Amino acid sequence: MSQYRRTKKGRVDSRQQISFSFDGKTYQGLKGDTLASALLANGVHLVGRSFKYHRPRGIMAAGSDEANALVAFDRGEARVTPNMRATTLELYDGFKAQSQNNWPSLNFDVTAINDRLSAFFPAGFYNKTFMWPKSFWDKVYEPAIRATAGLGPAPKAADPDKYDANYTHCETLIVGAGPAGIAAARAAAKKGGRVILVDEQGELGGSLLSAPDQKIDGQPAWDWLAESLAELDAAENVTLMPRTTAIGYYHDNFLGLAERLTDHLPEDAAEGPRERLHRVWAQEVILATGAIERPLVFAGNDRPGVMLASAAQTFLNRYGVAVGEKIAVVTGHDSAYKAAFDLSDADIEIAVIVDCRAQVDQKLIAEAEKRGISLRTGHTVTATKGRHRVKSITINKVNGDQVDPAGETLECDALIMSGGWTPSVHLWSHSKGSLQWRDDIAAYVPDKPNENAICVGACNGDFGIGAAMAAGAKAAGGDHTFDVDDTWPWTGAGTLEILPTHRDESRIKAFVDFQNDVTAKDIRLAVREGFKSIEHIKRYTTTGMATDQGKTSNLNGLQIAASALGRPVPQVGLTTFRPPYTPTTYGALAGNNGGAAFDVVRKTSIDGWAEEHGAVFEPVGLWRRARYFPRDGEDMHQAVAREGKATRDSLGIFDASTLGKIEVVGPDAAEFLNRMYTNPWTKLGVGRCRYGLMLGEDGYIMDDGVIGRLADDRFHVTTTTGGAPRVLAHMEDYLQTEWPDLDVWLTSITEQWAVIALNGPNARKLIEPFVEGVDLSSDAFPHMAVRECKVCGIDARLFRVSFSGELGFEINVPAHYGRALWETLYAAGQQYDITPYGTEVMHVLRAEKGFIIVGQDTDGTVTPYDAGMSWAIGKKKKDFVGKRSLARPDIVAEGRKQLVGLMTKNPKTVLEEGAQIVMTPNQSIPMEMVGHVTSSYWSETLGHSIALALVADGHDLKGQTIYVPMPDEMIEAEIVDTIFYDKQGEQLNVF
Amino acid sequence: MMLIECPVCKEKRPELEFRYAGEAHIARPEDPDALSDQEWAKYLFIRSNPRGTHFERWVHAHGCAKFFNAVRDTVTDKFVMTYKCGEARPSPEQIAERQS
Incomplete structure (x- = not known):
């Protein structure tokens, strides 16, 4: 065991060693580890390079909010999944992953020169730099950007995995199996009805998994958890779904749940589908999605070894891993103290606690003193040092608005931070529930619901395990209150947008969005350049637009923007939360509809x-x-x-x-067809057929086909191959809603004959x-x-x-x-x-x-007149669908494109369908285009190419020469009649 | 996904079974030829596009295949009520009562 593993701590099994590989090097981990915890246990903090500046990056979180530690999860060439968070990958024997975004290696990355050149990569860099000249875009800029941008590698072969999907219904859906969610599930299970409890993690328990010293109803938290889960597992009406992310929350309490089934298993043990997408309708939804800790924004806050305080606490308490041997703490929120004390109690040296607040709760001061921890209130961190891992930090005293430039440098091998907590309102917002700003916690919390949903616990801004559990139970109709020794203060807004510094703020990199490499100065620059709306600032700087959707960065970015704009946060607003909550594979979304079943x-x-x-x-x-x-x-x-x-x-x-075939039957069948088609049908004899032309109400050709009269009251209508459903729907629409008095039945018979x-x-x-x-x-x-x-x-x-x-x-x-x-x-x-x-x-x-194909020779703007088919219109008919429109001013106007035939001067030249037509060849560009080719073929019968075209006023241009400009030649053709072969129709009667 | 009550089947069914069919209560004129170009253009092209209560047509395409009318709020996307073709447009009071 390495010096970082604390075998007495955590839920990992120290008897079950696991061998895994990262960047080709083999390490040992324990069963229960994630890739992140196992790497940290091996003292590995550097796991990737950042997106824009290729800065060395480490692990900053312990869950799905991780923004830095993105790796390529390698299960073979066809199964490489890029951009997976090291903190959510469960380790198994033989596990393999690679770092991303570096060349030739993680330790020595050539492109890291971008970091030195960062002055040239300001906010809106792409927008500004690659604007001119326009002709450079396709050949120079875009390929160059594509080569260096993006994070992970794409798999090189087709996905061999199967994916599954189903529909499910339940009375109560609970998202998040932390203390609030489990309390809710127990109450809901007692109430009855189908209960589903989902959690994105492999192990249910949420924050309880990181709080072993908590007591609930007199029991240690982990005993209470085990008992509760056993009770829920045994309940017939409860379905527990670990490794399942509620990715989206839609209308009418319809949610998508992406369940990962095999990625945590060794490849040879993986059977069945890789993922299953559950589409769930729930009568009520209880969101117990918790909260995400915010980073602090200061120079060098992205260095490997700098991480969220709660992450360090989780790595210790849940995985038995010390993230360092001498850890510094910087915070604006009380919760980091608990992390520091847990670490200290596990014999990890706490170098210092730096609190940017001047006043701190006496109890915290006393606890720090008891452990001999140096506490600096009213201080700030102004720099960190260390190439691939933090080695030291510089702290300075803050006097009012002034930062004392005389800093003090303290050695450490990790720096943990807390800027307060952001309730996870993502799903609530998907459901269009409204939000309100709470100044005391500097965060948005749920306000009014739009669906039958309720938020409980930290995601509702109610911090503290006891309160969360009571709220969970109450939401599910229970009245149990829990005896929880929840005595730690959970206060502190962490409202600081950026830690105070004496340094020139335009020269320091204080990261807000770690994944997209957006710094505080980028956001300020955007505001200076005139961006006022938070939606625009987001798009210009790309804050919150990475694969983590700004889980850790949105509120910090918002506060910095609000401060630069000189307006309070609630007036600046909030960008929209959109599904999916975490990146979701295409396979899960496609489900069974892959390959031939697509x-x-x-x-x-x-x-x-x-x-x-x-x-x-x-x-x-x-x-x-x-x-x-x-x-x-x-x-x-x-x-x-x-x-x-x-x-x-x-x-x-x-x-x-x-x-397409539709049988039109009934006493009023002929009258109905009279109204639906341009042609007259009343006098069509039984045993005869007629070509029918159907218009939309706008007068344009919609469909055509031969209609045969089988009996007085029975017609066999044919439609175009692609038009059958549209035509039937169109007929049904008029029959049901305009002329319900007509006694007619419509039946699709396409498949019958x-x-x-x-x-x-x-x-x-x-x-x-x-x-x-x-x-x-x-x-x-x-x-x-x-x-x-x-x-x-x-x-x-x-x-x-x-x-x-x-x-x-x-x-x-x-x-x-x-x-x-x-x-x-x-x-x-x-x-x-x-x-x-x-x-x-x-x-x-x-x-x-010269027979037209609707949709090829017509395009939705062609009338029967344009197509030269006036003969198909029943002149004596008072009305039919589209008739009135044929008298619209723009339809009787001159200059409309009309269908004509084309014969090229060179009989061998076959025109391209879609090619544009001009009247004279020697025009300056852009030429005046008068029409286009709609159909064009080589006619073996005539020994000549033929074409149909729509040409402005074409019916009056028979015999005229037109030109078809192509890249390498100017093709000459003559406008002719649309009938090229057997104009008299003699072939129809050959015997 | 929305659940839509088909007034013919008298069941709430998933949105996937239905197709939207434009604004409701726009009757085809009895005698189109009697209309001026402006009047005909208004019938063809002009729709109310309100913010809030919208009367619209739906068809239960993968169910009973019947067209029906619905009141939906264009802000919340929510269906207030559905009713059969030919039935009167619900009054503001009826809509308010359903919404409360």
Whole structure:
């Protein structure tokens, strides 16, 4: 055992030695240690380099408020977790971690030159320095900043761990298993109902774990704790959740609890998910989240060996570790005395207690005297020395406003400090509970709740174990008061914003935010430069914006800003607390929705066939669709040319199952469609189809699709693949809220029908033998006809429609028959060289015919007029959704972008979709842009590239030459009609 | 996550099941053609956007699929009450009573 280990103290097990590695060096720790306590037990204080100045940093806290000691927790290449707090990492045999933010080593860090250059890194350094010239940003500044900024390394491989998530409900949720939380849990358990008690630490007990000499109801605190936890553990209605952080508190008492399940175990013992995110609804929430000790702000307060007084007390009492052999104390709050006395009683030399207050409680003075501790009231610390660990401090007497420049240098190997306590109101504030300022403790405390929540104990500003426990019990409906020998004074505001000094304050580094390297002078500079709002000061200086979210720094920063602004703190306000309370892994947030389960992939019943036949897929909304079917090393271009030609020459087969489908049924179905679509529906005969165009109320094209009338009161409506849910919601909205008098039912049938599209001159010949009861001749079953019939003996809805311009049929069969029918048709179609094609050819063929794709050739600002589709508007209809808007002044105005075709002068040049269009090539930049390309393809059929474009007043510009400027050339093209192929539509009736 | 009472299902269900659908009590004009451009623009685009009590439409998208109306406080985000489409807008007294 090292000289720093106190085997008679602490809850660690001195019989269970643990071997661990830090920065490649092996050390010994004990079971129950954190990485921080084990390093301190080995006399290691230097554990990292700071973010901006690369200053040596040590351990400053003992819990999740740690701002300095961030390490990379190493469980293998794929499991490196950067920026973990050494104070919350539980040690196990074989544990490994590395320090961060140093090169080539922790002891000798080249970038520490930043510290010497700190005059060049003032507040707002990034904003000021990297503003000019603008062109330097992408290539010079940003890469350089990225290379040196940031703390830890990211893992190099995909996360191999599993994460879990669940929903839970309870009557009482208690956050924080300190004395207040445990008292609340015991009362709640007796009251009945489901009780959940969570705590972020591996061991429940909170501050009691650091207070072994406390007595509760006559028992030593640790005995009381063990008994209480055993009682709670045995209670059927209580769930104890250690290693679980309440990360956020949302509306209606809904909280996120991130439970860490395996990180504290050796890798080979870790089974099951690494973390589990519990989403909890609680009837009542009791927050017993405690308080966080504030550092004092003085020159050199960031040196390794300088830490919070309560941390030193915890390391001694809970972990059996002396943080030094000769410890100095500086404080503005009584609680540091108790820490000093505990250390002294464990035979650790207290070099001095420096109290910046002139007056101190007589009892404290007497206790210090009893232990022979030198007490200097009305003093300040003006400097610390020591390269990698504090070696000495300089203290000076304060006379009123004056600091005596004659300082006294005292040797020490640790300096512990207390600037008072900040109630942890984070979760309370997440829940939108209000806060009020309390001058006596110089902190914000909870005021009015917004949810069914109550704060008890230190987080409510009620310090002292007895008071906290009584408040906890009362909050949970209990009336137990506890007999606690809680005689230590808990007073002292610690209102000092910065310890007084005789030195030039612009030349000293007194840190406020340790993690983001923000000093008191940075905050003052921000105020001098004109920042008045605390939110702006925060963003400009980055105070409180590090991964610890300013747990230890917010109030100090606030007080310094308030003083610089010359206003009281409550008038300056407070920055917003936001979830998560502590950094949370993406894995925990993703839960089970990782990898293949990240998002839903919808597949048609024919998808498996496409996969077996080598299809290349593309996502369309949530669907995956076959894009093309390459043969023998074909690229996309070659496959698309072949598939398209085969379809136009003979026969193509296409899986159109993803088409959105809605059945509109009821006596008023036709009237309803009249109102929802621009086209007239009343006179559409049974067995006929019509192309339908749907507008939003603003007059812009929203969706389109073919609608077939199966009976007087029954329509089969198709929508775009991605638009189906939107269209159904839109229809439901009008039906339910505007026209509830209409007798109509809407049913989504997208998933019920598989749709096989057959296009090409041989389409009819292929299907004729399989269709029962329908005369497929053009007279009996013309283009835009629909029948319910049997195909291959399967109930089918047969449409004669075409999105390719060729003779086309779409066969709808119940989805589970889709693949069987596809295979039958594919086999029978071999005589016609039947060719499966994908969405890419579908796009090319429709573009050759000038058919629009909503969302590609329209963008939410295109009217039917703009798209050249006035023919789709029922001229005699009195009203339909969007009709009135078509008469809006801006929609009838000149200069609107209109859909046209483009043919490039060079037939081989295929324009880029999205490319901008100009009227003349020799303009100065920026050119006047008159439109853009919406669709563009190589047309194998025409031996020429084709494109659709939206061009201002394009309908009047047919035959004109336009230009498409690209980085390396100016492309010339002619505005033409949107129909490139078979303008008369003769191919539709090939027999 | 908010819990929202669906007035059709008569159950409090998680926010995830619902979709917001804009301000409530804006009826589509009986005869749009009779409206001036200004009146039509007002119907289409102008919303009250109040600080405090807001009447709004929600749809129980992953439940009964019914649209309904709600009174919500835009400052606290809290639902005061929900009611079926077609029911009258609650009076200030009814809202105050629910809020107390």
